[in-house]
Amino acid sequence: MNYSKILQGILDIGESMLKSGAENFRIEDSLYRMCKSYGFVRYDVFVIPSNIQITVETPDGEILTQIRHIETVSTNFDLLDHLNNLSRYVCKNTPDAKELRQLYLDTMNQKPPHPAVQYIATAMGGIGFAVFFGCGFMDGIAAAIASVVLVIAGNWLGRRESNLLIYNMILSFLLEVLVIFLVRLGIGAHPERIILGIVMLLISALGTTNGIRDLLQRDFISGLINIMNSLLGAAGIAFGIGLAMLLLNEVSFEGAALNRNIIVQLLSCTVGCTGFALCFKIRGRQVLYSSVGAFFTWGIYLLVYHFTPSNFAATLTAAVFVGFYAFTMARVNKAPSTVFLTASVLPLIPGSNLYYMMTGYVSRNREMAITQTNTLLSTCLAIAIGFLIVDVASRYLMATLKREYHIGKQS
Known part of the structure; x- marks a missing residue:
C-alpha cells in the first residue's frame, strides 16, 4: 500500500469532519480507528479546533507525519453524517489509496439543500x-x-x-x-x-x-x-x-x-x-x-x-x-x-x-x-x-x- 497517500486520505476525512462541526474527541476517535484498521504499528493523533496532526509508523518501519491547519469552521451535520459513514466503511473495508480518494470526493460532492x-x-x-x-x-x-x-x-x-x-x-x-x-x-x-x-x-x-x-x-x-x-x-x-x-x-x-x-x-x-x-x-x-x-x-x-x-x-x-x-x-x-x-x-x-x-x-x-x-x-x-x-x-x-x-x- 501507498501508506503516505493512505494517511493523506485519513487526514482529509478528519479535516472535513472538523470543518463540518464535529467535536475534537470524536474526530480523534475516528482517526485512531482508521489508523488501527490499516495496521499501522504506532499512531499518534492530535486535534484542536485549528490544527490536526497525525504521526504513524508503517508495518515497514517508516515514520510518517502529516499536519493540517484549519482556518475556518462551519456547521454541516449532513456532511458530517456522510463523513462518519465513510470512516465506518474505511475501518471495515480498508480501501487502497486510489479508492479512498474517490470515496472521499464522492462524499464531499453531496447535493446541497435548496x-x-x-x-x-x-x-x-x-x-x-x-x-x-x-x-x-x-x-x-x-x-x-x-x-x-x-x-x-x-x-x-x-x-x-x-x-x-x-x-x-x-x-x-x-x-x-x-x-x-x-x-x-x-x-x-x-x-x-x-x-x-x-x-x-x-x-x-x-x-x-x-x-x-x-x-x-x-x-x-x-x-x-x-x-x-x-x-x-x-x-x-x-x-x-x-x-x-x-x-x-x-x-x-x-x-x-x-x-x-x-x-x-x-x-x-x-x-x-x-x-x-x-x-x-x-x-x-x-x-x-x-x-x-x-x-x-x-x-x-x-x-x-x-x-x-x-x-x-x-x-x-x-x-x-x-x-x-x-x-x-x-x-x-x-x-x-x-x-x-x-x-x-x-x-x-x-x-x-x-x-x-x-x-x-x-x-x-x-x-x-x-x-x-x-x-x-x-x-x-x-x-x-x-x-x-x-x-x-x-x-x-x-x-x-x-x-x-x-x-x-x-x-
Whole structure:
C-alpha cells in the first residue's frame, strides 16, 4: 500500500469532519480507528479546533507525519453524517489509496439543500426563539423580516470576512438598526427580545459549554480555544448592537423574559430548534429526532425547576437526559451523536446570559455583567457535568457489553 497517500486520505476525512462541526474527541476517535484498521504499528493523533496532526509508523518501519491547519469552521451535520459513514466503511473495508480518494470526493460532492431551506430555517429559528423570549405577534413579523436580512447579509459577508468578532459585529449592527426602525414603524414592541431571538444562531454559547467540558476532560488547549471563540463572538454581537443603540439613541435593557405560557414555551422552542437543525443542515428523520429531543429537554427542565427551583439542578438533569438521548439516537441511526445533541440542547444554552454579560461589560454596567457571568458559568458547568455523567456511564455500559466506545493511542 501507498501508506503516505493512505494517511493523506485519513487526514482529509478528519479535516472535513472538523470543518463540518464535529467535536475534537470524536474526530480523534475516528482517526485512531482508521489508523488501527490499516495496521499501522504506532499512531499518534492530535486535534484542536485549528490544527490536526497525525504521526504513524508503517508495518515497514517508516515514520510518517502529516499536519493540517484549519482556518475556518462551519456547521454541516449532513456532511458530517456522510463523513462518519465513510470512516465506518474505511475501518471495515480498508480501501487502497486510489479508492479512498474517490470515496472521499464522492462524499464531499453531496447535493446541497435548496437555497429556500436556509431562509425558512432561519425564520423558524428567529421567530421561534423570539416568541420563546416573550415576544408577541408583531414582534414575530419583525423577527421574520430580520431573519431574511440575516441570511442575505450573512451569506454576502461570510465570503469576505473570516474574523468571527468582526463578522458578528457587522451583522448585529445591521440587524439592530433594522429592528429599531421596524419597531419605530409599529412593527413590534420589544426590540431587545426580537434581536436576541434573531442572534441566537450567532451566539456561540455551545462553544463555552464544550470548552468547559474539554477543560474538565483535561483537554486544556481545545477548551480555552472554544471558550475564547465564544467570548469573541459574543463581544462582536454586543459591540454591534451597542453601537447601533448609541447611534440611534435607543439604549434600553429590558432583559430576556420567557413567555409566561408553558405550552407556548415548549412549542416555540421546538419550532426554533427545528429551524436551527435545518440551519445546521441536518436532514430527513434526524430533523424530527432533534425537534423531539428539544421538546423533551425543555419539558424536563421546567418539570425539575417546578419542584426544585434551581437553575443548576434543572439544567443538569435536562443535560443528562439530552446526553443519553443523543447517545441512543446515534446508535439507532448509526450517526454522530453531535447531530442529535446540538439542536436538542439549544433550549438550555445560556445564549441570553452570554449576550447580556458582554452587553454589561460594553455598557459598563458592572452589576449586570457580574450577575450574567455567574449565571452563564453555572449553566455551562451544569451542562458540561451532565454531558460528562453521560460519557462516563456510556463508557461503563459499553465496557459491560464488551463493545468499543472510544479508542485512543495504541503503542
